Amino acid sequence: MRCSFSLKMPLMRGETADPHSGEGDALPPFPAIHLAVTENLPEYTLLDSGHGRKLERFGRVTVDRPEPQALWSPRLEATLWQGADGFFESAGDGEKGRWRLQGAPPESWPMVIDGLPMTCRFGSFCHLGIFPEQYPHWQWMIRRIRGLGGQKPRLLNLFGHTGVASVLAAAAGAEVTHVEASRQAIAWARLNQSSAGLEKAPIRWILEDARAFAAREARRGRTYHGLMLDPPKFGRGPGGEVWHLFQDLPDLLRTSERLLEPGEAFLILTTYAVRASCLSFDALVREILAGRGGHCESGELVVREAQGGRALSTSLFTRWESHG
Numbered sequence: 001m002r003c004s005f006s007l008k009m010p011l012m013r014g015e016t017a018d019p020h021s022g023e024g025d026a027l028p029p030f031p032a033i034h035l036a037v038t039e040n041l042p043e044y045t046l047l048d049s050g051h052g053r054k055l056e057r058f059g060r061v062t063v064d065r066p067e068p069q070a071l072w073s074p075r076l077e078a079t080l081w082q083g084a085d086g087f088f089e090s091a092g093d094g095e096k097g098r099w100r101l102q103g104a105p106p107e108s109w110p111m112v113i114d115g116l117p118m119t120c121r122f123g124s125f126c127h128l129g130i131f132p133e134q135y136p137h138w139q140w141m142i143r144r145i146r147g148l149g150g151q152k153p154r155l156l157n158l159f160g161h162t163g164v165a166s167v168l169a170a171a172a173g174a175e176v177t178h179v180e181a182s183r184q185a186i187a188w189a190r191l192n193q194s195s196a197g198l199e200k201a202p203i204r205w206i207l208e209d210a211r212a213f214a215a216r217e218a219r220r221g222r223t224y225h226g227l228m229l230d231p232p233k234f235g236r237g238p239g240g241e242v243w244h245l246f247q248d249l250p251d252l253l254r255t256s257e258r259l260l261e262p263g264e265a266f267l268i269l270t271t272y273a274v275r276a277s278c279l280s281f282d283a284l285v286r287e288i289l290a291g292r293g294g295h296c297e298s299g300e301l302v303v304r305e306a307q308g309g310r311a312l313s314t315s316l317f318t319r320w321e322s323h324g
Ligand SMILES: C[S@@+](CC[C@H](N)C(=O)[O-])C[C@H]1O[C@@H](n2cnc3c(N)ncnc32)[C@H](O)[C@@H]1O
Pocket: 129, 130, 131, 134, 158, 159, 160, 161, 162, 163, 164, 165, 179, 180, 181, 182, 185, 208, 209, 210, 211, 230, 231, 232, 234, 235, 236, 237, 238, 241, 242, 243, 272
């Protein structure tokens, strides 16, 4: 389901309104804000949320994790929350901490996404290796990969983590380049590739700083039909290279613009846990891709409670596509 409000801004090339034209003249309308909602992902359910936590089912395992956006009250009975297989206890206000398990759940287990088993695991972060709210992005990406008739689509996944998007893209027929700073995350991603039965699929796993890799690819004149960027607020490359979202994103997007195929192409940007509006990322992407025309949409990635239907926002996104 998609919700949106306000009018869509005519985009980039072909935009007619002159923002300096003075009072009385029409300014371009504001961009629409979309909710991209995770639905019909059978092995994931947001069971309940509230009091700063969420109760979810990933495959056969239920977990109770911190969720700062859940300001409201839980609706399910406390006994259901207390029955969760895993409870994540935060250390401080970050994503680090430890899992307290009950009933001996498996250390790792499969969750099937679009027919492919991906691995969930309890680790030292509150994440389990799969971000189910990304499901609308994965579906959007797969449609575009399949729509690139006649050519072998190339996808660059920067900050690719445990590789769910990379494996799904390979299954849809793309040649994938996956860039990630954590050796452990790449090992996990390779496991996802083999458990999906795609050992022979063309995925390059690259342990490198995302900015350094993108800059080198741009110097080499390489291009991609699709770019996925899921940068953290703060991160480090494998050589200690520091990444600050607000300082470094504009430059990385400028490099990304050079990496996009001139014809049909797409870009997906997601940002988590930042004090920003999707309008900021929307304006940045529109500015950088202005010369390419195409269409841009921005909003929030949302999961919906199974009962009651409250929408839990997880992150901001901007997606762009051009049909050449
Ligand atoms: C928010 S996660 C991406 C989640 C992924 N899109 C998914 O759905 O599974 C961000 C990832 O960026 C990686 N990272 C952080 N700094 C990096 C850097 N400088 N270069 C490359 N990867 C980096 C982290 O190790 C982490 O795996």
